[in-house]
Amino acid sequence: MSANFFDSNDYFIDEKVNFFQFENSYKIFNGTGENIGAIKQKLTTGQKLLRLLLNKAMLPFLLEIKNADDQVEASISRGWTFFLSKIVIKNAQGMVIGTIKQKFKLFKPTFKIFNSSEILIAEITGDWKAWNFKITDASNNQIGTISKKWAGAMQEIFTSADKYNVNINADFSNMENKIAILSGAITIDMVLKESK
Secondary structure, eight states, rough: OOTTHHOSSSSEEEEEOOOOOOSOOEEOOTTTOOOEEEEOOOOOOHHHHHHSSGGGSOOEEEEEETTSSEEEEEEEEEESSSSEEEEEETTTOOEEEEEEEEOOOOOOOOOEEETTTTTTEEEEETTTEEETEEETTSSEEEEEEESSSTTHHHHHHOOSTEEEEEEEEEOOOHHHHHHHHHHHHHHHHHHHTOOO
């Protein structure tokens, strides 16, 4: 298992807007500003055509979290949906390690993250407009944050609004759960955009 990508507790996500492509692409940096990977959206030609005709929120999507060597570390996917969707998280080996269920209340979405046994392991809640999210475990203890605030070296590198920071507590030790939680947190912007 390629645990080194998920060993970090600090991730900085930088959206790359490409007006001529349907697929979104985001770069991932670690706490020292090193580019450690990317999130890439995969679409078939048919899906690209359907995106012109149908509401994006109904369409399936596949997001891949890749490391600096372009190898898949985890993926997040959703099938066709008409109401609230279930998102599947897989590890580098393609095994399902978790699912995400979304709830929307105006600008305050909630993402519940379950492990492969359908047991709740975390919840991401927050304010989409303020871009301020809290990650809590099943006992409602805060285990991380997603925000547009950062300090230190990253302040020099990141100034624009299309970037956000995902932080998870250093003492969170269950690796499979950590991969599932981080995968959900890292891709939250894309998931929200696909759900609109």
